Amino acid sequence: MGRIRRSERLGKLPPYLFVEIDRVKNELVESGADIVDLGIGDPDLPTFPEIVSALRESCTDPATHRYPLQRGDPSFKRAIARWYEARYGVALDPEREILPLIGTKEGIGHLPLAVMNPGDLSLIPDPAFPIYPAATWLADGEVRLIKLSEQEGFLPSFTGLIPRDLDRAKLLFLNYPNNPTGAVANEAFFKTAVDFAREHGILVLNDAAYSEVIYEGPRVSLLQIDGAKDVGIEFHSFSKTFNMTGWRLGFAVGNPEALEALATVKDNVDSCVFTAIQRAGEAALALPDERLEELVETYRRRRDVLVDGLHKVGWNVPRPHATFYIWARIPTAERSQEFCARLLRDGHVVTTPGVGFGAAGRGPNCRGGCENQRNAVGFRRGVPERRGGQARTGAPSRRRPTCHEPGVWTMAEYRISLENISLYGYHGASANERELGQRTSVSTDITARQRTSASWGSGSRSTLMSSPTSLRPSRPTT
Numbered sequence: 001m002g003r004i005r006r007s008e009r010l011g012k013l014p015p016y017l018f019v020e021i022d023r024v025k026n027e028l029v030e031s032g033a034d035i036v037d038l039g040i041g042d043p044d045l046p047t048f049p050e051i052v053s054a055l056r057e058s059c060t061d062p063a064t065h066r067y068p069l070q071r072g073d074p075s076f077k078r079a080i081a082r083w084y085e086a087r088y089g090v091a092l093d094p095e096r097e098i099l100p101l102i103g104t105k106e107g108i109g110h111l112p113l114a115v116m117n118p119g120d121l122s123l124i125p126d127p128a129f130p131i132y133p134a135a136t137w138l139a140d141g142e143v144r145l146i147k148l149s150e151q152e153g154f155l156p157s158f159t160g161l162i163p164r165d166l167d168r169a170k171l172l173f174l175n176y177p178n179n180p181t182g183a184v185a186n187e188a189f190f191k192t193a194v195d196f197a198r199e200h201g202i203l204v205l206n207d208a209a210y211s212e213v214i215y216e217g218p219r220v221s222l223l224q225i226d227g228a229k230d231v232g233i234e235f236h237s238f239s240k241t242f243n244m245t246g247w248r249l250g251f252a253v254g255n256p257e258a259l260e261a262l263a264t265v266k267d268n269v270d271s272c273v274f275t276a277i278q279r280a281g282e283a284a285l286a287l288p289d290e291r292l293e294e295l296v297e298t299y300r301r302r303r304d305v306l307v308d309g310l311h312k313v314g315w316n317v318p319r320p321h322a323t324f325y326i327w328a329r330i331p332t333a334e335r336s337q338e339f340c341a342r343l344l345r346d347g348h349v350v351t352t353p354g355v356g357f358g359a360a361g362r363g364p365n366c367r368g369g370c371e372n373q374r375n376a377v378g379f380r381r382g383v384p385e386r387r388g389g390q391a392r393t394g395a396p397s398r399r400r401p402t403c404h405e406p407g408v409w410t411m412a413e414y415r416i417s418l419e420n421i422s423l424y425g426y427h428g429a430s431a432n433e434r435e436l437g438q439r440t441s442v443s444t445d446i447t448a449r450q451r452t453s454a455s456w457g458s459g460s461r462s463t464l465m466s467s468p469t470s471l472r473p474s475r476p477t478t
């Protein structure tokens, strides 16, 4: 060993946040902790049964067992065109303007390789899904962040970019409905983005992985804008729309030259999606709209339970208009990683530090500019509701009580006590006031003394919380 050196390119990537969080979570689970996972956006609801049946049937057909060439099954591409026209009123040429993907993430990951040269720039909102900068760096591109602000509805403004950056910019990443902020874009914004992209010869990509998870606000496609197909592509995912995260299925639509370039990369590295899964995708697209509406209602219910619950205990988190994330300011002076680590260790609640979506802890190309991220944390709402009428009680070890037992974590010195941020989400719609009132608290305010790492293992908590785990700090920003 010791002979294999990783490429310098890989050195630009920060640790993949979700993997690290999962590692810590699994350690706690193994130690018997009853974990409530509000971390990665992975729906707990099963894939619609019609889709599962379609896969069962199609995978027994030997015709699906061969290489899935043709850059997507023609019948699947026609089904996408029908669905897109019905949902967005946009007509697509199935052969030139549609490309099936092994999940949206795969397409996003490969796109910069298809359209960027070393030194080209990606314009990326901050905060954003971490794959955008990662994919750019893997293609030896550079990143320019555009700050998003709550006042501007988390929509980027293009007016502050300097001419030198505009000359080098090749790709603009957008993501509406937005992870992590839950913001939605309207037609006027997409028109501004298309005009901007046209003026500067930039390809604009809208990652629409949450296109169908909208509670309030417009459901708009980038391609609805006149001229968008000249400069734009949009990525759609089956993951959240049909509870199919594990299936790895998505598609890109829009500008034919960009899709052709992306398909060329894919021809050489992956040979497209298993045909049986594409056929199952056809079954998904044929589901009546009401099925999607029911799913959105479930998420809306969970959103309201969690947001109302947090408001009740004094944490005024925003109510997102779309997606199943809450982007909340941390009500203490802690950095997001400290806060999330504490929630995990004290409350056994997994959350995602906001820093993972911002500049800090990233590679050298986007150092700095992270101050407005440090007090934010993303919460997923897709946590299990009661199953079979029973609340999950976890599997506490004999020696350690679970965090859900009344009274365990109540600490007199905490100024604000957040009753059950975990359990509001956990019980979903079935949560009831009395039960919640009996639950224990997770602190959000902590004295300087308690903030020192020594306090983590001190006093009464050390006997209750013996896990040595913590979220490792991300890559230093120096």
Ligand SMILES: Cc1ncc(COP(=O)(O)O)c(C=O)c1O
Binding pocket: 041, 102, 103, 104, 105, 106, 129, 175, 179, 207, 209, 236, 237, 238, 239, 245, 249, 250
């Ligand atoms: C904004 C965004 N884009 C893309 C993805 C990945 O989607 P897929 O499962 O289709 O790869 C995610 C997953 O969480 C996401 O949040």
